[in-house]
Amino acid sequence: MNTLPRRAALMLAMTLTVGLAAGCNAENPAEVHLPQQYAISDCGGFAGIGNKTPLGDPATYCAAEMLHFEYDDVNQSLLLANNRILLNCCGYHSMQVRLEDGVYVFREQDTPELGDARCGCMCVFDFTVEVEQIPPAVIQVRVERDVTDSEDGPQVVYEGTLDMRDGSGSIEIDPTDVEPWCSGMDPT
Numbered sequence: 001m002n003t004l005p006r007r008a009a010l011m012l013a014m015t016l017t018v019g020l021a022a023g024c025n026a027e028n029p030a031e032v033h034l035p036q037q038y039a040i041s042d043c044g045g046f047a048g049i050g051n052k053t054p055l056g057d058p059a060t061y062c063a064a065e066m067l068h069f070e071y072d073d074v075n076q077s078l079l080l081a082n083n084r085i086l087l088n089c090c091g092y093h094s095m096q097v098r099l100e101d102g103v104y105v106f107r108e109q110d111t112p113e114l115g116d117a118r119c120g121c122m123c124v125f126d127f128t129v130e131v132e133q134i135p136p137a138v139i140q141v142r143v144e145r146d147v148t149d150s151e152d153g154p155q156v157v158y159e160g161t162l163d164m165r166d167g168s169g170s171i172e173i174d175p176t177d178v179e180p181w182c183s184g185m186d187p188t
Contacts, residue, residue: 032098034132036129036131036132037130040125041125043089044182055068055081061084066171067080067083067173069170071134073136076132076134077130079128080129084124085145086174086181088123089121091113093108093127095107095108103141104139104142106142107145107146108146109146110146111148111149140161
């Protein structure tokens, strides 16, 4: 598969997300968009198995879906990585962060390619986002995943707190080992 159009679409989506992130939401005044930049890996994760993945341990990459965070107190920015998300291999992916009623909502989206096209295979992906204007405190977070062709709608995959004063941390989201779908992958 030619990844050039996919990479161009990703770059366009990232540019639009950053441009839109600076404003407020006119539909919901309690929702605030924050300055942010996200990146989504190709199938196999950012560095592939056996290489360093963002904020995670490559030796246990297939073993569990993990949420990792690092906080930069000087710039008040949060780097959040959701590693080893198991999704259909064919899809467009995005991530957006909003502050809604005091909760930082991280929305991961998986949309079929070409309207409703999906593949007969599963892949692992890494979703990362860097968000600015995060206070050095305990914050409420919710990670939602929206597989748009699913009848289930957006699903909460994690809800809880992150303490920015810790500087970094990891949370296990899904303990299911997906070794058959992710071993030996290398997106490079």
